[in-house]
Amino acid sequence: MERRLFLAAALAGLAAAPHLAKAQQGKPSRTRWKVRASEGFDALAFLGPLAGRELYLRFYQADADAFAPRLPAAIRTDIAALWQEAETAGFGLLGPVLSVLFSGNDDSSLAALIASAADPEARLLSAYRASNNWSESDWAWFLSAAPRLKAVLEAMQAAGFAAFRAERTAGLDARIAELTRDLAAYDVISLHEKLTGRSFDPEIEVVLLQFCKPHGIKVQGQTFLQAADWNTAITVRNAAHEMLHPPVAMDGPAAKAALAVLEKDALIMRIVRDHDPQWGYTTLDGLLNEDLAQALDQLIGEALGVGRNPADRWRRSDDGIHVLAGAFYGMLRDDQWIETGGSLEAWLARTVETGRLAPARLHAVAARVLERPVTGLWPLIKS
Known part of the structure; x- marks a missing residue:
């Protein structure tokens, strides 16, 4: 199911909120934030x-x-x-x-x-x-x-x-108002459009829940669910991630070409096959979809001042399975994608055509970003 449902665990960012930078100076924001709750x-x-x-x-x-x-x-x-x-x-x-x-x-x-x-x-x-x-x-x-x-x-x-939940959600209305105010500084949609080459609806709906940890959950439309006590930085990162799914058409030629190369990569297929299924992403197309979105959301988070250290992020997330995310992020950084932007689908097609997804090249970029040896990208060695 993960090719259609995408879960963003925020465990690595729960402890502290990084410095919150203001959105792009001098530009009108494309993003309209709506924050609410839901008993259902x-x-x-x-x-x-x-x-x-x-x-x-x-x-x-x-x-x-x-x-x-x-x-x-x-x-x-x-x-x-x-x-x-x-x-x-x-x-x-x-x-x-x-x-x-x-x-x-x-x-x-x-x-x-x-x-x-x-x-x-x-x-x-x-x-x-x-x-x-x-x-x-x-x-x-x-x-x-x-x-x-x-x-x-x-x-x-x-x-x-209903009453059981209400006892545990005291102050939720105040939290909704606070988060709505704080999110106004972050223009996520403009960066989505720049980095994918696609148009997005300007409204992002955030639904605050009491019982959804550790997940941020993308549902239909531009709506996602997250824990009410997650801070503004986590909310911005979740929005940056969840609205991207799918980052490219998964039944399109670029994604199919990438999948054809990746399915021959023994490491990537071992991750798909052998990781703990509680994290999801048990198909190659699901992992590609997720990790390309994670690479882009890392760029967006950094641009908005809420990004985490990439090596730390992907070491702490889902037992370190997102090797592809590290590789895509490194390639996009090498290409200065945050400055240029453009069609992500065309970028992925070029990446396949130029051989950058070949195991040796992909693993080398991932190792550099993830700060792991090429021969020890996954599974992580438990200390």
Whole structure:
């Protein structure tokens, strides 16, 4: 599913906010920021802790322990079963992927999600099919699971999830106002357009959630979900990343040519095949899509004064699997892409044609950026 759903873990940046530079001086901002909350998306995010997944319990163990006993035992069992079935079927991480599907309609409350789950073809299909997230296989799996998902959501509603969440989101309105004010200094859309050669809608919608760590989640349109307590720097970095998906047309000639070269790279294919699947990106096209977007968002973050050190960023993220991101970033830096910009698709095609994706050349650039030996790019040596 990761070729359509993109998760941006912000763990490496949670501890401290770097200096926040102002957006491009003297230019009118192209970016309009909208910040809001969502009970419905928070309910979907909370399925991870309720499923007992370690990735989420490290943040929400106490919350899961407090709420899970309110649910019938059969529902608790089925949440865990649905999560596992979704992964086994290739649907992906249950909560995040459901967020994509439900984002085509009202997400404001559990009641709204229940109504959509009761009649998904009338309430969700049209928007989902028209989005660049569309997957026939994912939709088929969702339809088969919709009655069970509806029962889970109804049980959460009956158990008082709305009040449970409200107790934990005190001050959220003030946080929305604060973040809306702070984000006005950052013109992300202008850099998106410059570095891809594409046009973007000027509005970025940020949905603040209580239960979504460690993910930032791109849903339909130019909307992404993130934790309410992540700072402004993380929010700008998430926006820089999430709006880029897909950075190029993944069914276009440039992406297909890149995939044809990369699938012969033993290291890259070992990363795709052998990394911990909890991070996603278990297909080559998913990893290419993600890592090209990460390379661009690193350039944007640096230009806006919120960038992290690249070697540190990619060492701490997802067990170091984003070797391609480091390589693409290094090549784009070598080409002074932040100054020139242009068609990213044409850039990728030239990169393939000139042999820069050949393993020896790609690995050398990645090693330089990631500050790792060429022979030790992945897996990382645990200290």
